[in-house]
Amino acid sequence: MLDNSAQPGITSAKTPSKNGKSVQKRNRPPSKGALILVAPFVVVMALVGVLPAIYALVESFASPTGNGFTAILNYVTVITNFRFLASFANVGLLLVVWLPMMIIGVVGMALLVDATRGRFGRLMMFIYYIPGALAGMTNFMLWLLLIDPGVSPVNFLLRALGATSLDGILASSSNVIWILAAMLFFEGAGSWILIVYGGLNSISDEVLDAAKIDGCSTWTTIWHVKLPLIKPWIGYLALMNFAYGFQIFLEPQVLNEVAQGLISPQWSPNQLSYTYAYSVGNTGAAAALSIILLVITLAIAMVVVTRTGILEQS
Amino acid sequence: MESPEVAHTLNNQKETIQPETVKGSSYRAGNHGHLGPVFRVVVMIAIGVAFVYPIIGLLVAPTRTQANMALGGIAFGTLANVKYAWSQVMGFDNGIYLEWFKNTVIMVGGGTLLAIAISIPSGYAMARLQFPKRQALLFLTLLLMVMPNTVLVIPLFLEVSTVHLLNSLWPVVIIFGFYPFGVYLSYIHYRTALPMELIEAARVDGLTELAIFFRIAVPLSRQVVALVGFFSFVAGWTNFFLPYVLLPQTQQSPLAVGLLQMISSSQLINPEEGLNVKLYMPELALASIVTMLPVLLVFIGAQRYLQRGAMIGAIKE
Structure with a gap:
């Protein structure tokens, strides 16, 4: 897991956003040294971060036959594909299940850890973090183990729910949603607990003391003091995970291999994009779909960077 | 207080007030007496178990046989099983x-x-x-x-x-x-x-x-x-x-x-x-x-x- 989501736990809590100008004035004139130091990053960013996006944009307007431009034909091809809406509906449902799980679960666990300082709290924090270390395929393997009634360490639970075979479980599309949500939660929760905990930790003791003096109960303090103060972190959590969840690829792709046809190979938009690029070889359509995903993601990223105030910009 | 240890914690500013915080919250639980903190600890441990149990299940899986795993639960098998499993992994597609x-x-x-x-x-x-x-x-x-x-x-x-x-x-x-x-x-x-x-x-x-x-x-x-x-x-x-x-x-x-x-x-x-x-x-x-x-x-x-x-x-x- 430890991908981008692990990030801003390490950043400073307060965000002095508008003081960039005064800092600049104190600094010295541009130095050649600075340009040399940033040059490798700028080159790689152009090559790997910007150029592919521009190239995909150009390709998305290119004609499938390879000569000339066809305006929005590729976009029409993609959007009118019956799998397009279905894939968005799938990730939409997944987000409806998973995001509340993530927000309530992560904030709840962070509050629990925050209320329990000392060695026990630290130990539990560490334990909650462990599953986050099993990212990607290992996390998938763990869930494959859990949901296969033939080998599961929780087979008593599966039996109680009436499941007898892996195929039987995967045949139900709502089961698939819950399984994917559980996979994402299990590998994502740990590092986000750390981030939200960082937010709770930034609440000053004076504020909490004042609440105590005013006679706030534990619940009132949580509801009326702590949660409003960590709103930016909750917003950040929601937006980042929204962007992450609707990009899902690995889990449904591998689950499709396991399920042998029980799940659509184009379950998520990214899988559809992959199919266009690989199996169908329709570069224009693949490019068009990836541009659609890119625009949505970029919009979310803009909001995260400019609105949540979590990330420090000088 | 426990100052040397405090220096090593991530959140050193708040660590020192830990005893008050814990007492304070139990006090604030009012008519529940000590139920609040106890409940919290139980919930935290339950979540911890739910997080760790599957991981242990995965870790002990190679020590068991497929037939043994059908019994469910968590059990440690034998190291010989691990050795066998490894030989199979290595044998897959010529290593x-x-x-x-x-x-x-x-x-x-x-x-x-x-x-x-x-x-x-x-x-x-x-x-x-x-x-x-x-x-x-x-x-x-x-x-x-x-x-x-x-x-x-x-x-x-x-x-x-x-x-x-x-x-x-x-x-x-x-x-x-x-x-x-x-x-x-x-x-x-x-x-x-x-x-x-x-x-x-x-x-x-x-x-x-x-x-x-x-x-x-x-x-x-x-x-x-x-x-x-x-x-x-x-x-x-x-x-x-x-x-x-x-x-x-x-x-x-x-x-x-x-x-x-x-x-x-x-x-x-x-x-x-x-x-x-x-x-x-x-x-x-x-x-x-x-x-x-x-x-x-x-x-x-x-x-x-x-x-x-x-x-x-x-x-x-």
Whole structure:
């Protein structure tokens, strides 16, 4: 897991956003040294971060036959594909299940850890973090183990729910949603607990003391003091995970291999994009779909960077 | 109070008031008496068990046989079973597992070194030096950092296949070397942990900006190098989508993609699969556990830096 989501736990809590100008004035004139130091990053960013996006944009307007431009034909091809809406509906449902799980679960666990300082709290924090270390395929393997009634360490639970075979479980599309949500939660929760905990930790003791003096109960303090103060972190959590969840690829792709046809190979938009690029070889359509995903993601990223105030910009 | 220990905790400001906090909350629970804290501890332990139980289940799987696993629960089998499972993993496709391991080390090792080499100087320059479009570059870095990297995989595929570099490892190394979060980490590090006075003094001594970076900033960068190295290593090691798309040939696969191959060849999925080895849950579990061992090693190696890294948040200016 430890991908981008692990990030801003390490950043400073307060965000002095508008003081960039005064800092600049104190600094010295541009130095050649600075340009040399940033040059490798700028080159790689152009090559790997910007150029592919521009190239995909150009390709998305290119004609499938390879000569000339066809305006929005590729976009029409993609959007009118019956799998397009279905894939968005799938990730939409997944987000409806998973995001509340993530927000309530992560904030709840962070509050629990925050209320329990000392060695026990630290130990539990560490334990909650462990599953986050099993990212990607290992996390998938763990869930494959859990949901296969033939080998599961929780087979008593599966039996109680009436499941007898892996195929039987995967045949139900709502089961698939819950399984994917559980996979994402299990590998994502740990590092986000750390981030939200960082937010709770930034609440000053004076504020909490004042609440105590005013006679706030534990619940009132949580509801009326702590949660409003960590709103930016909750917003950040929601937006980042929204962007992450609707990009899902690995889990449904591998689950499709396991399920042998029980799940659509184009379950998520990214899988559809992959199919266009690989199996169908329709570069224009693949490019068009990836541009659609890119625009949505970029919009979310803009909001995260400019609105949540979590990330420090000088 | 327990001051020596306090110094080592992540959240040292609040640690000292711990006894009051605990007492206070039980007191505030009022008519519930001590039920509040007890309830909280029980809930926390229950969640902890729910988190750890499946992991233990995965860890002990290779010690059991497929038949034994059908009994469910968690039980430790024998080490002989682990040995057998390993021989099956190694036997799969003439030991291709080791090939995948080597590929992963090359890709992720190269990518991590590149990420460090790129992030440290650019983060320093953005934090401490002035140059045109600095703000714009910082904004773009943040933007690319918060975007899930999956969104660029298909565009990268289109780019890489156009220049006929599919199935070659080095484009993946370069892509792994592009790590905006590492740049951001370095940026935060040099803004908060490097005293401006040091730089000013060096300037007074007539050092050039490059000399200041290499002779003053770099020697004080162990912490941030460890952080960038750790996070980019884990991100690369567990990345699936990018190598899955850019390296379609099994011979070039990293472990993450190789595991998928093992799953889909497994008799667990295809009982009638004509394999020369037996790939059931114990074997698959072992293959995925061994896959994560390097991450564990890197985690242990970087741990003291990670703890201190989490403290960067405490340094607020």
